[in-house]
Amino acid sequence: MLRFANAYLLWALLLVPLLIIIFIIIRRWKKKALAAFGDKAVISRIMPDVSFSRPTLKFIFFIVAYTLLIIGLAGPQVGTHIDEVKKKGADLMILLDVSNSMLSQDFAPNRLENAKSALAQLINNLHDDRIGIIVFAGEAYVQMPVTTDYSAAKLFLNTINTGIVPVQGTAIGAAIDMGMKSFDFKDGTSKAMILMTDGENHEDDAVAAAKNAHEKGVAIHVIGFGSPQGAPIPIYDNGKQAGFHTDSVGHTVISKLNEDMCKEIALAGNGVYIRATNANSGLGIVMDQVHKMQQKTYDSKSFKDYEDRFQFFLVIALLLLVIEFFISSRKSLRLSRLKLFEVKKP
Structure with a gap:
């Protein structure tokens, strides 16, 4: 059986779909703005250090961490049942x-x-x-x-x-x-x-x-x-x-x-x-x-006590936030120099 000690905090999860919609709108607006400047391949050469995929990855880490953080703060408790x-x-x-x-x-x-x-x-x-x-x-x-x-x-x-x-x-x-x-x-x-x-x-x-x-x-x-x-x-x-x-x-x-x-x-x-x-x-x-x-x-x-399980959610949420913080929006210069699939001319 699952219950939440602070169930009212779960209302904050309603922000998740709203944040996703806002992120999608902003991503589309940026794509249209870049498309107005010229071809995508040309823009990639002009801005070789800019990554177009990492912001999405950072947002995924953030939204998952936010969800887990809210669930953790709501105080999930499990394990209780009634014994006759x-x-x-x-x-x-x-x-x-x-x-x-x-x-x-x-x-x-x-x-x-x-x-x-x-x-x-x-x-x-x-x-x-x-x-x-x-x-x-x-x-x-x-x-x-x-x-x-x-x-x-x-x-x-x-x-x-x-x-x-x-x-x-x-x-x-x-x-x-x-x-x-x-x-x-x-x-x-x-x-x-x-x-x-x-x-x-x-x-x-x-x-x-x-x-x-x-x-x-x-x-x-x-x-x-x-x-x-x-x-x-x-x-x-x-x-x-x-x-x-x-x-x-x-x-x-x-x-x-x-x-x-x-x-x-x-x-x-x-x-x-x-x-x-x-x-x-x-x-x-x-x-x-x-x-x-x-x-x-x-x-x-006889009612057994509920056991708190918020620790798991908070630890994972904090770990994801740390990872999201260290993910740069720019491409790694070292990785960009590695041309693993480039065919050398004889």
Whole structure:
């Protein structure tokens, strides 16, 4: 398979036919101009050092070198193909709470950044498991479908913040339902969800959603972020903290970890509940539970890297340009003196 890293440069090859046409026109014009002076044989005797064929040879070298140079600069790459491989693992859907309460700073720098840091470490330790990400606040959105592309997972993870979901709140049940819709149950792989939240559910029946997921063979593991004592929810203006959220009477809102809710969801989902700390996110324990599930084989496509081949084109192009440079437009005096086919008179 062949591809070009800078395919847009190939448009420069459109100049090749144009240059050939211009060269032909100029050659014909020169021939007509010389013909106006007299017979070609006479002109050849008047200008014995002028070569009429070498300019054509020089142009051929130049046009071939130009073509190879453009192809080389376009970055030809070859050798890539797709191998069908068999992998054995589980499907993991991460449900990440991005409500404003996750900005509380009882975990430095805040709950959300701790959760993202833990997820980054999880992704680094994955091998054959597939992972997807759903973010939720008042609504739930699929941030990344289930995939084995861990590099893409890290990129998606870096873009997550509390502003990614326009509607605030904490709809854990909606996130679980969306996770169920995102799974492909036809492939037969084991499936689990990892819910990362402070447990402040105000929108729906998360326990019922977890129970429904368990009935369909999906385990719900919960990691709680926050402290029972809680912390105020900061307000940011242009990236700077501008105070804290207050209630209708002006009191500062304290967001606390709702462990009871987290435990109920984990119990209904046949999973485990872990309370994260600054020293331990609890993902290690959760992944131990995931690895205990029956690992089934699924098909996956493995892409080999493309190999650059521009070097060959550039080397040949430069070599031709050097040769073209040293080809003189005049005849060689030494060669002209060699009359190999002249018959000497006795």
